[in-house]
Amino acid sequence: MAEAGAKPPAPEVFRLRGARVYVAGHRGMVGSACARRLEAEGCEVLTADRARVDLRRQAEVEAFMRDTRPDAVVVAAARVGGILANDTLPAEFLYDNLMIEANLIEAAHRADVGRLLFLGSSCIYPREAPQPIPESALLTGPLEPTNQWYAVAKIAGIKLCQAYRRQYGRDYVSAMPCNLYGPGDYFHPERSHVIPALLQRFHLAAQAGVASVTCWGSGQPRREFMHVDDLAEACAFLLRGFSAEEHVNIGTGSDITIAELATEVARVTGFAGRIEWDTSKPDGTMLKRMDVSRLAEMGWQSRIGFAEGLAGTYRWFLDQATLRR
Secondary structure, X not given: OOOOOOOOOOOOOOOOOOOEEEEEOOOOHHHHHHHHHHHHOOOEEEOOOOOOOOOOOHHHXXXXXXXXXXXXXXXXXXXXXXXXXXXXXXHHHHHHHHHHHHXXXXXXXXXXXXXXXXXXXXXXXXXXOOOOEOHHHOOOOOOOHHHHHHHHHHHHHHHHHHHHHHHHOOXXXXXXXXXXXXXXXXXXXXXXXXXXXXXXXXXXXXXXXXXXXEEEOOOXXXXXXXXXXHHHHHHHHHHHHXXXXXXXXEOOOOOEEHHHHHHHHHHHHOOOOEEEEEOOOOOOOOEEOEOOHHHHHHOOOOOOOHXXXXXXXHHHHHHHHHHHO
């Protein structure tokens, strides 16, 4: 029996158990986490690597969707990267992401797929958005220039889902995660997101016994970080019970400074030297935290603490390094 005053569970709009779900981008951090979670829910998870389907090619995507006829699609595929990659490869970030999402959404419609979850990013919001950022802040101001190309593509994906709902009655929904980290992330000292980049850099520094590590910017920007397994849990929750035209934020509701992040990464990796800051490099948006009250009202909240999640991610990184030897 439910406790007095407890909010009743949201009605189920899509049954996961037994459903055939195509996870686009299953080799990436987000896609692999979603695939693991959906398999645990009793779904038949469909996947295709790039050798079989190039998601930038419309004919290939439509043929795959027509042949497999999934019950639902999770759009976790994207070209991703940190500030440097976004700033130096603008055409690739815009073109590839536009093609991937447009091809998947149109192919799902043509194959009569009734349920689709599109995953975006918190960078869709204006640089000067109110904090914490509500869903209503979308398109209310200029974007952060260092990742505008990726952001524009993700905004187009949200609008595509809305358009297919309006014109075709498709139950296609969008969710915007905060900054993510965890097993399966891309580790590169310059081209990856901040957590894997710092883990890689501080790990190598600790192994070499160097005296200092230099990080980009001032260290003062604040960011919200969520473990990818929490995101996967939220995706299963939304697939099961969320149906609305407006996108929904996914996050933890808390943030830390990049300097605090660097200190925690140094602790986890065993680096005992100095942390220095190159203020000639861009900081990006100074403050970015999601308003997750809407998702909380639906009955979902993140569970994995940052210290726990970061330590687990570093263990995964070390395991992968061992396997490569």
